Structures are given as structure tokens and as C-alpha cells.
Amino acid sequence: MESNTEMVSFGIIANAGDAHTLAFNALQKAKVGNIDEAEELLKKSDDAINLAHKSQTELLFKEANGEKTAIDVLLIHAQDHLMTSMIAIELIKEIILLYKRK
Numbered sequence: 001m002e003s004n005t006e007m008v009s010f011g012i013i014a015n016a017g018d019a020h021t022l023a024f025n026a027l028q029k030a031k032v033g034n035i036d037e038a039e040e041l042l043k044k045s046d047d048a049i050n051l052a053h054k055s056q057t058e059l060l061f062k063e064a065n066g067e068k069t070a071i072d073v074l075l076i077h078a079q080d081h082l083m084t085s086m087i088a089i090e091l092i093k094e095i096i097l098l099y100k101r102k
Contacts, residue, residue, distance in 0.1 A: 003070065005059075005069055005070050005072070005074075005075055006072075006074055008055050008058070008059060008075075008078075009072075009074045009075045009077070009078040010074075010078075011051075011052070011055050012052045012055045012056060012078035012079070012081065012082050013077065013078045013081050014052075015048045015049065015051040015052035015055070016048070016049060016052040016078075016081045016082045016085040016086075017081065017085070018045075018048040019045045019046070019047075019048035019049035019052065019085050019089060020045075020081075020084075020085040020088055020089070022041050022042070022044045022045035022048060023041070023042065023045040023085075023088060023089045023092045023093075024088070024092065025041050026038040026039070026041035026042045026045060026092060026096065027092045027095060027096065029041060030095070030096040030099040030100075031099065033099075035096070035099065035100055038096050038099075039096075042089075042092075042093060042096070045089055046089075049082075049085060049086060049089060052082050052085070053082065053086075056078075056079070056082060
């Protein structure tokens, strides 16, 4: 049976992955001038990344309250996936703003 940390890791990976995909889909829509669709996809991306971030924050609160978290490769991968997705989303938002100025 998987530990709670493994389940949280899988949740972070899944939600961050969804957010990443939605953001890149938004970028593709913006590239062809579909700014309204791009913005809707960005909202969905934000919802997904917020779910992933919430899971990470829950782990941090537990750690701060003295509950140690087992650090394994899966959790490290989840953290990496979350952070790279977050930075990609922020950059994509800036690029879409540039498309909107045209």
C-alpha cells in the first residue's frame, strides 16, 4: 500500500502536469489570436497548479508542526515538477500579454 507521502506526490505530479499542459495549450491559442480561449485555459491552469501547491503546503505545515515527511525520489520529482510548471505558467502568462498587445 502506498504511503500518504506517495499519494500526495502523485497528486502534485498530476495537478502540476495538468496545469503545465493547460498553460501550453493557452499559449498555442494565443499564438493564433484566440486570446479569450487562452485566458480561459490559463484560469484552468491556475486552478490545477493551486491544487498542486495546496498539497505541497499541507506537507510543509505538517513538517512545521513536527510531523516528519519521508523524502524519496518520488517526492523530489513532484517538487521539481511543481516548480518547473509554476515558472512555465508565469512565463506563458507574460508571453500571452505580449500577444494581447498586438
